[in-house]
Every structure is written in structure tokens, then in C-alpha cells.
Amino acid sequence: MLITIPDVLTSEELTQARAILDAAEWVDGKLTAGYQAQAVKENLQLPESHPAAVKLGEMVLAALARSPLFMSAALPLKVFPPMFNRYTGGGHFGTHVDTAIRSLASTGQRIRTDVSATLFLTAPDRYDGGELIVEDTYGMHSVKLPAGHMVLYPATSLHHVTPVTRGERVSSFFWIQSMIRADGDRTLLYDLDTAIQRLAKESHRNPIGVQLTGVYHNLLRRWAEM
């Protein structure tokens, strides 16, 4: 499932994030790439331990915590601390799959990457190119979102970022270990939750809604890994 989460950051948070990121020193993105990805990665990143990355990462995590859509779509168990990248002057990232298991530099804690997230921090009219292209069995999906919007996609997907030929594209990217490992199971729970929410809007005390909520929780109880 590929899903857009609009307005993750407020316009004040975006302005603050851009000011901090514009003043930061960036390093070569190859430093955090795996062996295969190194060969195709041409961008800049903030080091994981950079104070700006830590501060803004906390801002992003707080924003995710107040998003019911994120919770329903990702069913997060652990969220990797958000990182930040910048593409400019033809910068791009060729086709790759994200590393399955990542360790936190600070604690060594390991996270299985089930869901990949890109939070766009630059308005799309400020740069040309820089589309995130996600491949699945339905074809290629091109994603270029307004600043503050985020896309979630299965970390199992092949994906790439097309060259940025004008301006610069700054984003936050990170991974989620979901309580539900398989994308198909997660999608099913998301669809069920969405239907329950729609039903609840139409009639608040519908007994069918109560029964379906029970089914949702019992599926979650059956499938969740903690």
C-alpha cells in the first residue's frame, strides 16, 4: 500500500525545519548506504547524530504521534529516528531496496524496516525532477508532494529518486517496524479501520460498527508482533 499523509508538519514547523536545515553542514549520502545502494546514490545527508537532525527528528516523531492516519496505516512498533537528505545539481538515487535491518548508531537497537517514509520539506514548484518512483506489481508510481506531506510505502519495494535538475529537494526519510510485518495484512487492517471510521461517522452507536471493531481488534491480536 502506498499512502499519502497530508499536513504532517504545520507551516510554522516547516519554516523552522527549513531554517535549521539551510544552516546545517551536509555530508555525502553514500556514508549510510548499503553496498548496492552506494553505487547509485548521489545526494547529501545530515549525519544521524547531528544536533539539527536529532532536534528535527524529535519534531517529526511528535507530529507522527498526533496523526491518526499514520497510526492506522503504519501500525508502528518502532520508528527509526528520522534522517534528512538533500538533492541538488542532478543529485538522484538509483533503483534500490532499503536495507531490511538497521541498527541505531546510539544504542545499537535493531529495527526491521517494514514501511518506508518520505516527508517532503520543499514545495514542489521550487525544484524540477526529484520524483520518488515506487515500483510494485501495478507498475511505477511517481510521488512528488507538497511540503509537509508524507508518503508511506512498503519497504520491500524497489524505488528510486529522479535527478533534481533545478533547485533543491530537502526531505526527511525514515523507516517503521510495524506490528504487522506483511504489507498485505497491514493493508487489510487499514481498509477495515477506514470502513469502521466511515460507519461511525454515519451513525455513532451502530451495533454493526461495534462488531466490526471487535473483528479489527481480534485480527490485530492474532497478527501483531511486539
Ligand code: NI
Ligand atoms: Ni530507499
